[in-house]
Amino acid sequence: MPARSPYLPYLLIAPSILFLAVFFLWPFAQTVVMAFTVDGQTSTGNFARMAADLNFWPAMGNTFALVIVVVPLQVALALTMAVMIQKMTTGRDIVLWIWTIPLGISDLAAGLAWLAILSNNGYFNTVLFHLGIISGPTGWLSYETPLTLFFAVVVAEVWRATALVFVILVAGLQLIPKEYAEAAEVFGASPWQRFRHVTLPLLKPSLQSALILRTVLAFEVFAVAYALGGRNIPILVGEAYTWMNANQNTGVAAAYAGVVLLVSLASTIVWLRVIRVRREHLP
Amino acid sequence: MADIQIDRIVKAFGTVVALEEVRLDVPDGEFLALLGPSGCGKTTLLRIIAGLETQTSGRVRIGGRDVSDLPPRRRALAMVFQNYAVFPHMTVAENIGFGLRMRGDDAATVRAAVGRAAELLKMTPYLDRYPSKLSGGQRQRVAVARALAVEPAVLLMDEPLSNLDALLRLEMRAELKAVLREAGTTTLYVTHDQTEAMGLADRIAVMEKGRIVQIDRPAALYRHPRTRFVGGFVGTPPMNFIPVVAAGGRAMIGPLAVQAPVRDGPVLMGVRAEDLDLTDDDGAAPLMVRVTEPMGSHLLVTGEAAGVTVRAMAPADADLPAGRPVGFRPRPERVVWMDPESGQALEMRA
Ligand SMILES: Nc1ncnc2c1ncn2[C@@H]1O[C@H](COP(=O)(O)OP(=O)(O)OP(=O)(O)O)[C@@H](O)[C@H]1O
Ligand SMILES: [Mg+2]
Numbered sequence: 001m002p003a004r005s006p007y008l009p010y011l012l013i014a015p016s017i018l019f020l021a022v023f024f025l026w027p028f029a030q031t032v033v034m035a036f037t038v039d040g041q042t043s044t045g046n047f048a049r050m051a052a053d054l055n056f057w058p059a060m061g062n063t064f065a066l067v068i069v070v071v072p073l074q075v076a077l078a079l080t081m082a083v084m085i086q087k088m089t090t091g092r093d094i095v096l097w098i099w100t101i102p103l104g105i106s107d108l109a110a111g112l113a114w115l116a117i118l119s120n121n122g123y124f125n126t127v128l129f130h131l132g133i134i135s136g137p138t139g140w141l142s143y144e145t146p147l148t149l150f151f152a153v154v155v156a157e158v159w160r161a162t163a164l165v166f167v168i169l170v171a172g173l174q175l176i177p178k179e180y181a182e183a184a185e186v187f188g189a190s191p192w193q194r195f196r197h198v199t200l201p202l203l204k205p206s207l208q209s210a211l212i213l214r215t216v217l218a219f220e221v222f223a224v225a226y227a228l229g230g231r232n233i234p235i236l237v238g239e240a241y242t243w244m245n246a247n248q249n250t251g252v253a254a255a256y257a258g259v260v261l262l263v264s265l266a267s268t269i270v271w272l273r274v275i276r277v278r279r280e281h282l283p
Numbered sequence: 284m285a286d287i288q289i290d291r292i293v294k295a296f297g298t299v300v301a302l303e304e305v306r307l308d309v310p311d312g313e314f315l316a317l318l319g320p321s322g323c324g325k326t327t328l329l330r331i332i333a334g335l336e337t338q339t340s341g342r343v344r345i346g347g348r349d350v351s352d353l354p355p356r357r358r359a360l361a362m363v364f365q366n367y368a369v370f371p372h373m374t375v376a377e378n379i380g381f382g383l384r385m386r387g388d389d390a391a392t393v394r395a396a397v398g399r400a401a402e403l404l405k406m407t408p409y410l411d412r413y414p415s416k417l418s419g420g421q422r423q424r425v426a427v428a429r430a431l432a433v434e435p436a437v438l439l440m441d442e443p444l445s446n447l448d449a450l451l452r453l454e455m456r457a458e459l460k461a462v463l464r465e466a467g468t469t470t471l472y473v474t475h476d477q478t479e480a481m482g483l484a485d486r487i488a489v490m491e492k493g494r495i496v497q498i499d500r501p502a503a504l505y506r507h508p509r510t511r512f513v514g515g516f517v518g519t520p521p522m523n524f525i526p527v528v529a530a531g532g533r534a535m536i537g538p539l540a541v542q543a544p545v546r547d548g549p550v551l552m553g554v555r556a557e558d559l560d561l562t563d564d565d566g567a568a569p570l571m572v573r574v575t576e577p578m579g580s581h582l583l584v585t586g587e588a589a590g591v592t593v594r595a596m597a598p599a600d601a602d603l604p605a606g607r608p609v610g611f612r613p614r615p616e617r618v619v620w621m622d623p624e625s626g627q628a629l630e631m632r633a
Contacts, residue, residue: 182335183368185355187382187433197385201372280415281372 035254078165111227172206285436292341316480319490361435382433511626536568558617567610
């Protein structure tokens with residue numbers, strides 16, 4: 001048999017590289033060029049204009065606040081759910097299936113569903129009204145109630161995207177041989193000690209993937225917030241959208257996109273550092 | 284006091300019955316070896332005692348306390364797993380100290396106990412290594428050290444030395460025996476290796492297909508197997524079983540008449556290789572030599588007699604080439620008798 005060509009692997013990945021180049025790298029390069037171009041001239045003017053914009057710092061603050069509240073909440077919830085389902089024997093598949101339904105719903109649809117629940121005449125208020133807690137239509141999502149609007153977005157995001165973390169953690173838990181938990185149990189570890197000293201350390205790789213993926217996606221939060229609050233809760237991607245559509249200024253929109261990219265990259269690096277996965281410490 | 288009482292334990296995995304009404308009493312401080320072929324249910328029994336598997340029926344009592352419904356951590360025992368289950372994310376020292384840390388011993392106590400256990404198993408040079416950087420035998424020793432470090436009253440070991448080389452195994456065996464005797468640990472020790480069982484155990488329980496078929500002191504088990512299976516399984520080479528017909532207290536193997544103090548009819552004469560005297564007398568039972576294997580201290584002679592394979596031992600310098608006919612005489616006081624149908628030992632007539 002002839003020796004295998006050393007070029008074969010490259011040949012095989014060429015189509016995907018080409019695909020990425022055309023549909024990702026090229027638009028990415030264009031975005032960078034756009035962000036640094038004002039009236040056909042290279043300049044940092046777009047960034048200056050972005051930073052001076054009234055909504056920039058609130059958008060930055062809201063986006064970070066959402067990430068800081070939503071991601072830990074989702075990971076904690078998903079971890080609890082994943083450990084719980086691990087213990088189930090009957091009906092496990094059904095629960096797994098129900099918990100992952102939100103994965104199949106687009107974020108805009110999810111946002112609209114929560115709008116139907118939380119709007120002035122929505123289901124939530126109807127229930128509160130019947131319980132006698134409120135006396136008439138009450139707004140939760142206006143610019144006058146930034147805190148409830150914020151938490152409405154948090155609730156909708158948690159509902160919508162926890163399943164993603166959950167699925168990754170369930171897969172990760174299944175990869176851990178059960179002999180370790182058994183050994184821990186025989187040697188006197190309580191359920192909490194078992195989780196803390198055995199499950200959690202062995203789950204690190206999945207936890208890291210889930211955190212990176214979820215954090216990056218959380219910085220890109222848009223449709224849910226937009227559906228619930230419009231611009232009442234300014235966020236980074238929402239601002240990019242506004243500059244692009246309403247203001248017809250692709251330069252500043254590109255600058256916003258650049259900022260989102262940078263914080264996503266930074267968060268990835270943070271997670272790679274904070275959760276160190278050492279292959280030789282895994283089964 | 285930590286004796287183990289296993290009371291009619293049954294374990295079925297779906298339709299597979301792994302344990303059928305196992306009864307076993309291990310008195311406090313005894314070293315009991317569980318010996319049996321692969322798949323006979325040794326690991327399953329140990330896991331039920333540890334609480335890692337739930338029995339289909341039956342009770343387990345440790346130190347007089349019924350632990351059948353308690354989780355493993357409330358049973359106050361330690362275990363060496365067949366597949367080691369050494370934690371990959373902990374160093375050797377952390378692994379050995381795991382049980383002590385879980386029960387909240389202070390750092391100095393843990394360090395001292397880890398040091399002692401590591402020393403005993405010759406793992407001191409590796410204390411800071413992670414298991415991925417250890418050989419199979421070293422990992423196994425970590426698993427043993429982890430169990431010894433907690434100084435348990437009851438210790439369950441599932442083939443704990445299976446992965447060590449012959450010399451190290453011999454050494455570890457002696458160390459284990461000394462330490463466990465000193466501490467008075469009640470030990471259940473699973474092994475395939477019957478020399479190990481013979482050498483270590485106060486008593487041996489032989490299992491076959493989910494049952495314990497005989498429990499006895501090693502010498503008694505060797506001398507008086509209660510079934511054909513035990514005779515064949517315990518001892519190398521396995522016991523010879525020669526079919527004869529008993530009549531009036533005597534049986535004939537070719538020209539040789541042997542005493543057969545059992546019921547008349549077809550019976551099996553069980554006799555160990557070392558209890559057959561090879562001779563060239565005319566009156567002896569004929570044996571056609573097929574293979575001779577020099578074992579160092581003696582020759583192992585395999586041949587055919589009365590239509591079955593018979594193994595005997597000859598002095599190391601004997602001249603017994605294949606194809607040579609020779610004669611043998613069993614030592615009458617060393618013979619056991621079995622029912623050829625049921626494989627059970629027969630009552631001897633006085
Ligand atoms: N979880 C399980 N599900 C179904 N059958 C099982 C399970 N565990 C063990 N068995 C069956 O039970 C029987 C006893 O198994 P066990 O592991 O106790 O054997 P063993 O004596 O330890 O064998 P070995 O010496 O090879 O380790 C086997 O037939 C095995 O296939
Ligand atoms: Mg086994």
